[in-house]
Amino acid sequence: MTGDLREKIAGEIALSNDPGKTIRKWREEFSVSQNELASSMDISPSVISDYESGRRRSPGVGVVKKMVDSLFEIDEGRGHPTASKFKAEKTDDCIIAMEEFKSGIPPGEIIGAINGTVLEQGGEDRKIYGYTVVNSVKAIMSLSSADYLKIYGWSTERALIFTDVYFGRSPMVAIRAHPMKPAMVVYVRPENVDPLAIKLAKLEGVPLVSTNMEIGELVARLKELKEGK
Numbered sequence: 001m002t003g004d005l006r007e008k009i010a011g012e013i014a015l016s017n018d019p020g021k022t023i024r025k026w027r028e029e030f031s032v033s034q035n036e037l038a039s040s041m042d043i044s045p046s047v048i049s050d051y052e053s054g055r056r057r058s059p060g061v062g063v064v065k066k067m068v069d070s071l072f073e074i075d076e077g078r079g080h081p082t083a084s085k086f087k088a089e090k091t092d093d094c095i096i097a098m099e100e101f102k103s104g105i106p107p108g109e110i111i112g113a114i115n116g117t118v119l120e121q122g123g124e125d126r127k128i129y130g131y132t133v134v135n136s137v138k139a140i141m142s143l144s145s146a147d148y149l150k151i152y153g154w155s156t157e158r159a160l161i162f163t164d165v166y167f168g169r170s171p172m173v174a175i176r177a178h179p180m181k182p183a184m185v186v187y188v189r190p191e192n193v194d195p196l197a198i199k200l201a202k203l204e205g206v207p208l209v210s211t212n213m214e215i216g217e218l219v220a221r222l223k224e225l226k227e228g229k
Contacts, residue, residue, distance in 0.1 A: 040070035094138035100130040116209040130158040159184040168197040
């Protein structure tokens, strides 16, 4: 599990539009200070500060790996509190489809491919690197907060697509509560969308989209989009 989590964190930093912000998010998630991380990496705390503030260029692959390894070494010394928190339980039952794109795709292309209707705009300048289709009822019934880690695959820069949506409040409440945020949220054939869901999407700066496409066709369209890139 820790290997998957290490890869996920490293991939998210590397693919992020704001690597410094992502580094800070994960450092704080591990409850590690800049001084602690710098000491573990044998560098100056000002270097960590410069990365997080954007004053220093985005770190290379080697630096990111060392940074992630240091977070886990510190966590191990404390008894694995953060790694244990993110230990995923079985999520296969609620994941209908999950793919990674070879390169980032503009949100508009995905919206067009699924005949989507934008309910709340946001994040138009972000690229989307994958998607996960989730049965929202099963997810609500079986997933803990830490289980959302597996739903995000290689990166949070992805579309989370929820089926069996009635009012759409619960998925957005879960997203609001969790430190990881997707690049887009899609509701498949919702009966109605609660204004609170739209408000939460606006607060998080996450585009919220609905589609009336059948799930089988939707997954097929997304696979075509992936193969065409």
